[in-house]
Amino acid sequence: xxxxxIPDHRAPVVTHMVWYRNGSADDPRxxxxxxxxxxxxxxxxxxxxxxxxxxxxxSELGGQENAFTSYDFTAYFQRVAREHLGVxxxxxxxxxxxxxxxxxxxxxEREVVMEERRMRTEADPAAQLDEALNxxxxxxxxxxxPIIGWGHEIETLDRNDALAYYRRFYTPENAILVVAGDxxxxxxxxLARQTYGKIPARGEAPVRHRPRExxxxxxxxxxxxxxxxxxxxxxxxxxxxSARTAEKGEAEALDVLAHHLGGGQTSLLFRRLVLERKIxxxxxxxxYADAVDESRFYVYALPAEGVSLDELERGLDDVLDELRRxxxxxxxxxxxxxxxxxxxxxxxxxxxxxxxxxxxxxANGGTVEDVLGWSARIEAVTVDDVAKAVKxxxxxxxxxxxxxxxxxxx
Amino acid sequence: xxxxxxxxxxAERVQHVVSxxxxxxxxxxxxAVPLVAMEFSFAGGAAQDPKGKAGSGALLAxxxxxxxxxxxxxxxxxxxxxxxxxxxFSAERDEFYGHLQTLARHSDKAFELMALALNAPxxxxxxxxxxxxxxxxxxxxxxxxxxxxxxxxxxRAAWPNHPYARSSRGELGEIESVTRDDLVALRGxxxxxxxxxxxxxxxxxxxxxxxxxxxxxxxxxxxxxxxxVPHIDVxxxxxxxxxxxxxxxxxxxxxxxGIARRDPDYIPAMVVNHILGGGAFTxxxxxxxxxxxxxxxxxxxxxxxxxHSPCFIGSTSTKNERAAESLSVIEAEFVRLAAExxxxxxxxKAKKYIVGSYALRFDTSTKIAGHLLQLQREGFxxxxxxxxxxxxxxxxxxxxxxxxxxxxxxxKLLVAIVGRPEGVSEQSAA
Numbered sequence: 001x002x003x004x005x006i007p008d009h010r011a012p013v014v015t016h017m018v019w020y021r022n023g024s025a026d027d028p029r030x031x032x033x034x035x036x037x038x039x040x041x042x043x044x045x046x047x048x049x050x051x052x053x054x055x056x057x058x059s060e061l062g063g064q065e066n067a068f069t070s071y072d073f074t075a076y077f078q079r080v081a082r083e084h085l086g087v088x089x090x091x092x093x094x095x096x097x098x099x100x101x102x103x104x105x106x107x108x109e110r111e112v113v114m115e116e117r118r119m120r121t122e123a124d125p126a127a128q129l130d131e132a133l134n135x136x137x138x139x140x141x142x143x144x145x146p147i148i149g150w151g152h153e154i155e156t157l158d159r160n161d162a163l164a165y166y167r168r169f170y171t172p173e174n175a176i177l178v179v180a181g182d183x184x185x186x187x188x189x190x191l192a193r194q195t196y197g198k199i200p201a202r203g204e205a206p207v208r209h210r211p212r213e214x215x216x217x218x219x220x221x222x223x224x225x226x227x228x229x230x231x232x233x234x235x236x237x238x239x240x241x242s243a244r245t246a247e248k249g250e251a252e253a254l255d256v257l258a259h260h261l262g263g264g265q266t267s268l269l270f271r272r273l274v275l276e277r278k279i280x281x282x283x284x285x286x287x288y289a290d291a292v293d294e295s296r297f298y299v300y301a302l303p304a305e306g307v308s309l310d311e312l313e314r315g316l317d318d319v320l321d322e323l324r325r326x327x328x329x330x331x332x333x334x335x336x337x338x339x340x341x342x343x344x345x346x347x348x349x350x351x352x353x354x355x356x357x358x359x360x361x362x363a364n365g366g367t368v369e370d371v372l373g374w375s376a377r378i379e380a381v382t383v384d385d386v387a388k389a390v391k392x393x394x395x396x397x398x399x400x401x402x403x404x405x406x407x408x409x410x
Numbered sequence: 411x412x413x414x415x416x417x418x419x420x421a422e423r424v425q426h427v428v429s430x431x432x433x434x435x436x437x438x439x440x441x442a443v444p445l446v447a448m449e450f451s452f453a454g455g456a457a458q459d460p461k462g463k464a465g466s467g468a469l470l471a472x473x474x475x476x477x478x479x480x481x482x483x484x485x486x487x488x489x490x491x492x493x494x495x496x497x498x499f500s501a502e503r504d505e506f507y508g509h510l511q512t513l514a515r516h517s518d519k520a521f522e523l524m525a526l527a528l529n530a531p532x533x534x535x536x537x538x539x540x541x542x543x544x545x546x547x548x549x550x551x552x553x554x555x556x557x558x559x560x561x562x563x564x565x566r567a568a569w570p571n572h573p574y575a576r577s578s579r580g581e582l583g584e585i586e587s588v589t590r591d592d593l594v595a596l597r598g599x600x601x602x603x604x605x606x607x608x609x610x611x612x613x614x615x616x617x618x619x620x621x622x623x624x625x626x627x628x629x630x631x632x633x634x635x636x637x638x639v640p641h642i643d644v645x646x647x648x649x650x651x652x653x654x655x656x657x658x659x660x661x662x663x664x665x666x667x668g669i670a671r672r673d674p675d676y677i678p679a680m681v682v683n684h685i686l687g688g689g690a691f692t693x694x695x696x697x698x699x700x701x702x703x704x705x706x707x708x709x710x711x712x713x714x715x716x717x718h719s720p721c722f723i724g725s726t727s728t729k730n731e732r733a734a735e736s737l738s739v740i741e742a743e744f745v746r747l748a749a750e751x752x753x754x755x756x757x758x759k760a761k762k763y764i765v766g767s768y769a770l771r772f773d774t775s776t777k778i779a780g781h782l783l784q785l786q787r788e789g790f791x792x793x794x795x796x797x798x799x800x801x802x803x804x805x806x807x808x809x810x811x812x813x814x815x816x817x818x819x820x821x822k823l824l825v826a827i828v829g830r831p832e833g834v835s836e837q838s839a840a
Contacts, residue, residue, distance in 0.1 A: 010442050011773040043691070052701075055691035060759050062766010065691070079770055111704030115659070119707050119727050123556050123657035181773075227656075230550040265487045274540065275484065281543045302547050335492060342494030345513055348443045350774045 001172040001196055004358045004368060005188045006180035008351045014181030015352045016088045017077040018096070019359040021176070022169040024147040025071045025292070026208055031161055033149015036069040037113055038162045042076065043067075044105045046098035051105060054091045063088070071143055072292045073363035079352065082182045086191045089177075093195040096170050099163075106159045114155065117148050125226035126233065129403050134296075136220045136399045137237050141213045141293060172196060173205035176362045180355040210293050213239060219395040225406035233403040234309045234316065235300040240287070240392040242295035244365050251289045252377045253385035254297060258287035259336035260328055260386070261319075262299060266335075269299065272319045279307045279315050292364050297392065309402050320393055327387045341375045420772070420795035424782065427610075429620040431628035435608035436782045436792065437619055440775070444514040446612040447775035449783040453605035455505040456578030457639045457718070458596065463588045465580020467501030467600075468545055469538075470593050474499050476537035478526035483537040486523070495520045497527065503578050504717040505787065506600055511776060514613035521622040528601065529629050533590050542585060549582045556661040556828045560725070563651050563826035564663040568644045574719060602634035603627060609782035611775040642719045643667050647822040650837035653829075660733035660829035664740065665723030669817060671715040671788050678805045678813035679713060679722075684760040685752045685810075686743060687711025687724050692759070694743050699726060705736045715788075722817055733831030741823065748818035751811030765799045 024035045045051035058065045063080035078088045121127045131146050138144030148154070177196065179188045216239055243251040262269045262285025273280035283301035303312045347353045361371045425437045435450075459466040475490070475497055477483040490497055493516040500507045508528070512520035552558035562577065569575045576584075606627055610619055644667045669679040680688075687695035687710050699709045711724035728736040752760070771781050785794055827834060 008442075008773075010440065011769060013769050013773055052691075056759065059689055059692045060762045060766075062763050062769070064767065064770060079773075081766060081769055108702065108704030112700055112707055115705070115728060116707035118659045118729060123659055228554045230554045231547050264491065266484070266491045271484070275536075278540075281540075281547045304543060339491060339494050342513060345444065346496075346511065349445055349447075349776070352773075 001192070002176045002362055003188065003192055004176065004178045004362065005183065005185040006178070006351065006354050006358065007182075007184055008180060008354070009182050012082050012182050013079060013351075014082050014085050014179055014183055015077060015079050015355045016085055016092070017075055017178040017355050017359050018092050019073050019075040019176040019178065019363045020169055021073060021174050021363050022206070022208065023070045023072040023074055024145065024149070025142040025210065026169070027142065027145065027149070028165075030153060031157060031165075032145045033113070033154040034157055034161050034165045035074055036148050037110065037154065037157050038165055039067050039069045039074050040109050040113060041101055041106065041162050042095055042099065044109070045100055046095050047100050048094050048098055049091065054095070057087070057091065061087075069147055071147060073360065075359055075363070077352075077355070085179065085183065085188075086195070089191050089195040093199060096172070096175065096196070097199055099166055099170075101159050101162060103159055106162065110154065110157060113148065114151065117151055117154065120148065121146070122151075125224055125229050126403055129222065129224040129235075129401050132222045132224060133235065133237055133399050133401045136222050137239055137296065138213055139216075140211050142210070143291070143293065169206050171202045171206065172199050173202055176359060178355045178359045180351040208292070213294050216397045220399040221402070222399055223402040223404060225404040227406045227409040229403055229405040231302060232309055232405060233300065233302050234312050234401070235298065235403075236316075236398050236400045238297040238393050238398040239294055240297040240397070242291035242293065242364075243289040243370075244292055245294055249377065249381065249385055250389065252374075253381050253389040254287045254392070255289060255340060255378060256333055256336045256381045257386050257389045258285045258297065259340060260332050261285045261323065263336065263339065268323065269301065269316070269319055272322075273301055273312075273315050277315055279304055279312055283316070290360050290364055309404065313400065323390055327390075328383055330383055333381060333383055333386055337378050337381060340378050344375050421792040424792040424795070425616050426792075427616045427619050427623070429623035429628070431624040433603065433606070433608070433623040433627045435610055435619060435623055436786065437609075437614070437616055438611045438778055438782070439615060440611060441613045443775070444613050445775055446510075446512050446514055446517045446520070446610065446614045447779045448508075448510040448608065448610045449776070449779040450508045450606060450608040451505045451783060451787060452601050453505055453634060454600040454636050455503055456501045456576070457504055457573040458600055458637055459573065459576065459580075460592065460596075463584055463592060464576035465545060465549075465585035466588045466592055466596050467506060468578065468580050469541060469585065469588055470596050471499035471501045471506065472541045472545065473533055473537060473593060474527040474531045476541060477532035477534050478523075479530045479532075481526070482532065482534060486527075489519070489523055493519045495523060497524055499527075501578055503574065509776075517614060521626060525625045528626060531597070533593055535590070538590060538593075542588070545580055545585055546582070549577075549580055549585065552577075552579070553582060556655060556657050556659070557725075557727070559653055559655065560661040560663040560826050560828040563653050563828065564665065564723075564824060567646045567649060567651055567826065568665070568721070568824055569642055569719060570645060572642045572719075573639055574642070574716065598631065599635040602631045604633045606630070607783055607786040609779045609786065611779040611782070639718050644719060644721050644824060646824045646839040648824075648837065649839040650825045650827070650834070652827050652831065652834060652836050655828050655830070657829050658729060659727045660730050660736075660827050660831035660834070661725070661727045662733065662737060662740075662825065662827050663723070663725045664823045664825045665721050666819070666823050668713050668715070668720040668722035669813075670720045675813045675816060676713075677801050678809040679817050681757065681760045681764065681802065681805050681810055682747070682752065682814045682817055683711055683713050683722070684764060685756050686747050689760065689763060692763075694747070695724070695740060698739050698743055699736055703735070703739065705732055705739070709740070730830045731832050733827065733829065734833035737825065737834060741821065744818050744821040744823065747814050748821050751807070751814045754807050757805070757807055757810050761802055761805060764802045768799055
């Protein structure tokens, strides 16, 4: 088990997180949603502690808790007064191997997850389009499957699926402990030995089997028309390297590019489409660097009244053409870097954000040094690096999505 | 600020800063992180939106940083960006807020830009039309979002012909009619020194803050000219509204009158709410609706301290086929809590949570500033920071039972449902 300690003595509280290096992208074929479903079931009690005991204890101690599942990791956390860290570690270590599941608790929880899916996706055309875009972008890799799973497969998940997945991945070798807050490393080490240290090692960490996405060749277009759409939207996702798969400096250049192209009101997309041509009400770009395998670069725009999505897409392509033709200036790069590096300073104000940053980096195969060196690497990005990064933004690497009002059904 | 209450007083870390121009603020000086956070508010908020012009406050909030002084919108944003300054404004139901976060080394620039935004906003035609279109896009999206639709149906039935019936983000069709003159007038009436509250946290000392306070606020009018907002109780208790919408889940919003923040029963009411539906993972609603029956992903209740109509509201969403069951389980929990009150064990655990979790509000500069601002708005002194937990601890079982009865009363709820709930029909107010 890897251990990261982030001292922050401003408040007498700690954030305790355990990360597992497995997420929805590790769901077995046909069992989509099992990583997320297991995350829910981890609150159902163990051989030593009955259902609800841990949650009631956290609550009684004035703590907060939750868990989250992503493509590449699953994490559990509590925020408590510093003196309760030991007992949190005791309970968290207990459920690393002692989970006790009965059909009586599994069945209603599967209904809860189905309701979660209904709430997040089934009533929201924009969320449905996002699912379709990802499914089209990743033709082979399981990033194309929603984290929560496909509804028809969630319905079939049972206790045995959950336990099989649990036994495969919930091991000390696969876990990362992150503690941020009013504490120092030696104390965490002692507590960790007394709790997680007692769990027998399995010998080696589980291996993730991730098929690589083939080199994309065909531009793809996905359209969703629904009577519930009042505000149409255009979006496009490109398949690009992640911080893990990128060449040295490439992910940082993509970070700078995303900020220059679509980070807020001074970005190129916003200026061209919203301020100057007035064909969009908003526009922006994001880059998801944190992934084990090849990742996503996302651009979007919302059309102004009376502007078709086709016209908006042409406008967006004009901006990308301009970027390819004229490149970026040193000033553009410096501006973006200033903002990105400042975000890292702002993150220092929040122990939970810091814990998440380190946890995600380690879960994805990075190191503490990678995180600590991020600002310096961003500041080292050159104009040429960004120009090279722009080359990833080719239509053959992308899926374009159109969210439209279904006029016939309305 | 942050050491355990029993060891070091939180209140003692709060400095009361008064500028030469008479502007006062609460300050917690802390140099651990090179940042400064400031939160401030003026009374009024979206409840001051003129009739037929809902969204005026939201527009005003969005436009203050869209050009000020000599700087047109783009130049203003560029200046913020180049210094990585996070500045924004928002119009909530009863107050108009400002939020600032800056790196300590750019704090002079940050206060200078914020002073411009507050004192010399340009309200140029281009950003006004652009921001109006942006807000409209948000409202359009919300107009088809089941959760927003349920909130709207509930609001309109709870507070008919009252400013609270409108969304603080504005209403489609009304935001079009807000003019530049309206915004100038609203700013003149609402952004005034007499209702101003300010809290700052971080790497700044009192004399420096005092100097900035004058530049920021001393030029504003002395007195606000707010339109009176009448008190109104939540109406239509017992009524059930069903808004037909083709979605697989029924989105259910429920509520009744609550308890005002300065009411002596507020603290016991907070405890009662925690037991009924406030506590994630532990509350009765969570246990009965989610854990035992798998009816929903989310169910909660909360005390909303609206200035002119405190209310006790909650929400859930559940598949249409089981909406009737969800609703009856929720209603039964209201009835049971009013009749029997909480158990001694529930009371103890709720108090422990509320006392223990107070520390979690003090772990980031922005959260601390936000809480210090809230206390000022509610009329508390800084001493409340040290007093609050003992007030929670003092709640007795008798208090909790009495207040559960007062809060829940006859357990009649105003319910708004969006979806196609099976076996649930409209019902008029009792």
